[in-house]
Amino acid sequence: MSLLKIFLGLTLVLAISSPYSVSAETRIRCASTTSTQNSGLFDYLLPIFEKKTGIKVDVVAVGTGAAIEIGKRGDADVVLVHAPELELNAVQEGFFINRQEVMYNDFVIIGPANDPLKIKGLKSATQAFQAIAAKAHAFASRGDKSGTLTKELAIWNRAGLEPKGQPWYLEVGQGMEKTQRIADEKRAYTLTDRGTWLATKDKDKLEMSVVLEGDPLLFNQYGVMAVNPQKHPQVKYPEARQFADWLISPEGQQAIASFKDKHGNQLFIPNAK
Numbered sequence: 001m002s003l004l005k006i007f008l009g010l011t012l013v014l015a016i017s018s019p020y021s022v023s024a025e026t027r028i029r030c031a032s033t034t035s036t037q038n039s040g041l042f043d044y045l046l047p048i049f050e051k052k053t054g055i056k057v058d059v060v061a062v063g064t065g066a067a068i069e070i071g072k073r074g075d076a077d078v079v080l081v082h083a084p085e086l087e088l089n090a091v092q093e094g095f096f097i098n099r100q101e102v103m104y105n106d107f108v109i110i111g112p113a114n115d116p117l118k119i120k121g122l123k124s125a126t127q128a129f130q131a132i133a134a135k136a137h138a139f140a141s142r143g144d145k146s147g148t149l150t151k152e153l154a155i156w157n158r159a160g161l162e163p164k165g166q167p168w169y170l171e172v173g174q175g176m177e178k179t180q181r182i183a184d185e186k187r188a189y190t191l192t193d194r195g196t197w198l199a200t201k202d203k204d205k206l207e208m209s210v211v212l213e214g215d216p217l218l219f220n221q222y223g224v225m226a227v228n229p230q231k232h233p234q235v236k237y238p239e240a241r242q243f244a245d246w247l248i249s250p251e252g253q254q255a256i257a258s259f260k261d262k263h264g265n266q267l268f269i270p271n272a273k
Helices: 003-017 034-038 041-053 064-072 084-092 125-134 147-158 176-186 194-200 237-248 250-258
Strands: 026-033 055-062 078-081 096-112 139-141 169-171 189-193 208-212 219-227
Touching: 026 034, 026 064, 026 237, 034 041, 034 055, 034 176, 034 194, 041 055, 041 237, 041 250, 055 064, 055 237, 064 078, 064 084, 064 147, 078 237, 084 096, 084 147, 084 219, 096 125, 096 176, 096 194, 096 237, 096 250, 125 147, 125 189, 125 208, 139 176, 147 189, 176 189, 176 194, 176 208, 189 194, 219 237, 237 250
Parallel strands: 026 055, 026 078, 139 169, 139 189
Antiparallel strands: 078 219, 096 189, 096 208, 096 219
16 A cells, blocks of 8 residues: 555544544524514524524523523523513522623504504503403413513503403413414403514414503513523533623624514614613
């Protein structure tokens, strides 16, 4: 055998056995809300981030409460959710670090297109909920420990009402898009985030409309935070932090600002500090 063939053979063996010969694909898991998924935001953002960094992001879309629990167990590397009080509590408990505000939109109350309770003439979300309860009109609640449910319960509490157990109060235990569909079928009112509403109302052919918006109580802040590697050493903290830092960077914020629905509506407003 010639020296050239021996050299080529050794070169091939070294190339195959070297840990640096083929770069392994880096993937992280992000636990997030159904609103970021249903709205199409991740479908828009992740290819931009992956092209820049080579890091692929697998999204688990659940309610905010469930997303935080996934992170607490170490089954995600980073979470992007919208329940600031729950987020800050989880940070204080030591499960997450480096929480940052990323963006916001707002919640809206939607109902049958003919608005049988005339909620469009009311000024606040609490007045709307009081009108629904007074008439015992059907209301579809997500009932799934989501950020939307957290906001909904806060409104009921401020209105001085406890709807749980009432026959008109429908706890569906579903994500936002499915809850909207059920509300449409039942001719019910519901609370939804504007991003999901704008992204799905035409696709799902919903015979509903926004009946109340603009109340400061309906503000909807999103935050990102990495799972604490001291709690869960297996998490990919450097990559998770890279994703979080990109979301709050000028490039990430501009990408969020440029995400719009087919009618040109901006679904999320970036507000990283």
